[in-house]
Amino acid sequence: MSTGEIYLDGAASTPLDPRVIETMDDAARRGAGNVASIHWAGVAAARCVERARAIVAGRLGATPDEIVFCGSGTEGNNHAVLGTAWAEGRGHLVISAVEHASVLEPARWLETQGFSLTLLPVDSGGRVRPADLAQALRPETILVSVHHGNNESGAVQPIADLGRICRSHPVRFHVDACQSFGKLPVRPDEMGADLVTVDGHKLHGPHGVGALYVREGIALAPLLRGGGQERGLRSGTHNTEGIAGFGRAVELADEADAERLAGLRQHLLERLRAAIPTLCEVAGSGPVLPSVLTVRFPGHSGKAIAMELSRRGIAVGTGSACQAGEDRPSRVLLAMGLTPGQCMEAVRFGLHRFLDEAMLDRTVEVLTEVPGNRGQA
Amino acid sequence: MSQESSPPAGFLDLTGVPCPANASRALLRLELLDAGDLLELLVDDGEPRINVPAALEAEGHAVVAREQTTTGTWRLLVKRG
Numbered sequence: 050m051s052t053g054e055i056y057l058d059g060a061a062s063t064p065l066d067p068r069v070i071e072t073m074d075d076a077a078r079r080g081a082g083n084v085a086s087i088h089w090a091g092v093a094a095a096r097c098v099e100r101a102r103a104i105v106a107g108r109l110g111a112t113p114d115e116i117v118f119c120g121s122g123t124e125g126n127n128h129a130v131l132g133t134a135w136a137e138g139r140g141h142l143v144i145s146a147v148e149h150a151s152v153l154e155p156a157r158w159l160e161t162q163g164f165s166l167t168l169l170p171v172d173s174g175g176r177v178r179p180a181d182l183a184q185a186l187r188p189e190t191i192l193v194s195v196h197h198g199n200n201e202s203g204a205v206q207p208i209a210d211l212g213r214i215c216r217s218h219p220v221r222f223h224v225d226a227c228q229s230f231g232k233l234p235v236r237p238d239e240m241g242a243d244l245v246t247v248d249g250h251k252l253h254g255p256h257g258v259g260a261l262y263v264r265e266g267i268a269l270a271p272l273l274r275g276g277g278q279e280r281g282l283r284s285g286t287h288n289t290e291g292i293a294g295f296g297r298a299v300e301l302a303d304e305a306d307a308e309r310l311a312g313l314r315q316h317l318l319e320r321l322r323a324a325i326p327t328l329c330e331v332a333g334s335g336p337v338l339p340s341v342l343t344v345r346f347p348g349h350s351g352k353a354i355a356m357e358l359s360r361r362g363i364a365v366g367t368g369s370a371c372q373a374g375e376d377r378p379s380r381v382l383l384a385m386g387l388t389p390g391q392c393m394e395a396v397r398f399g400l401h402r403f404l405d406e407a408m409l410d411r412t413v414e415v416l417t418e419v420p421g422n423r424g425q426a
Numbered sequence: 427m428s429q430e431s432s433p434p435a436g437f438l439d440l441t442g443v444p445c446p447a448n449a450s451r452a453l454l455r456l457e458l459l460d461a462g463d464l465l466e467l468l469v470d471d472g473e474p475r476i477n478v479p480a481a482l483e484a485e486g487h488a489v490v491a492r493e494q495t496t497t498g499t500w501r502l503l504v505k506r507g
Binding site: 084085086091095096100113 | 442443444445446447449450453473477484
């Protein structure tokens with residue numbers, strides 16, 4: 050980032066921590082071997098991978114054998130959904146209407162292959178009602194998948210309540226925790242989860258690396274077949290440097306970091322409200338991720354505001370997904386009951402470790418100068 | 427396993443863990459111990475019982491005892507170098 054630029058889109062991706070880069074550099078120099086080779090170079094590479102595995106497992110309260118490294122959060126989510134379906138052969142899946150596309154799309158595809166699917170609605174705060182889950186479960190349900198924290202709204206789901214309902218049925222519970230890992234406690238045992246997806250680049254680690262927690266005893270079909278790495282669940286030569294960096298990033302993410310983020314989020318919200326009183330917080334009615342603040346600027350285009358901020362060196366996210374060159378309202382925000390027009394007013398601020406209050410104050414100052422918001426301060 | 431009088435400072439079950447991840451996990455655990463401390467390992471028969479001691483010895487640790495269990499796995503006692 051150049052001097053003066055402010056990166057405020059941490060829900061899309063976070064900047065690499067320099068300490069993570071050091072670890073990756075070290076792994077790249079020392080871990081030249083293939084993790085599957087038995088010679089000294091293989092041991093050195095395996096040491097990088099196993100160190101990271103122990104760190105990720107420790108943070109999750111899991112055993113090292115329950116961690117399957119993969120290439121992304123998307124891969125982990127696909128693996129949880131498709132791997133369960135292929136292991137079971139048939140059945141019914143339940144996912145929330147606000148899941149990431151990497152859960153929704155494989156589930157939709159399974160529908161075309163003879164599986165059935167129920168989408169759970171959410172309330173106006175973007176959260177699943179546990180009673181809706183209890184009602185959706187059937188004897189043939191094989192998988193429930195609900196994320197921990199939402200990437201668009203920031204809403205945190207009542208995961209432990211949902212997990213308790215799943216535990217009283219013979220059904221697997223998958224939690225996509227890519228947004229919350231390193232910011233909120235993610236403990237599969239406390240969540241009642243059998244499968245949990247986490248990834249690296251949302252917590253100042255590298256792109257292209259993630260992990261799927263697979264509870265001991267859970268049968269899962271692999272997505273990739275070949276050399277049998279990761280206990281046969283994920284064939285393919287390990288991304289040693291990436292995995293080492295992921296482990297270091299997990300090691301660096303602590304509770305103090307999360308508290309600081311929550312403070313920054315509150316600071317930004319207060320400053321925004323003071324400067325632009327018409328602004329509406331999305332998902333503010335319940336628990337939210339400390340790293341995501343999504344707001345609407347009534348009467349204004351969120352995308353236009355984001356583009357204008359970008360021209361002035363500030364990167365933020367919007368609530369709309371640009372697909373095939375056409376603006377469509379976010380299905381996540383629509384599911385929360387926002388109108389298509391309201392969805393287009395959304396701007397998402399993604400907080401992360403390398404922001405401070407002065408940067409947030411500068412962002413608010415620039416926002417009030419953006420055409421359309423001028424005069425509202 | 428009776429040659430060392432002091433009790434092991436740690437135990438690691440590496441059965442089912444393939445080479446060289448098994449040796450790597452043992453090395454990581456040894457890093458947490460003090461020089462002279464003992465680590466007890468359980469490894470599979472076959473390649474692991476050969477590869478794991480070799481990898482540990484290459485890093486300066488000593489395998490001071492080894493015995494096969496009734497289930498065929500191997501119990502190793504390693505002194506941190």
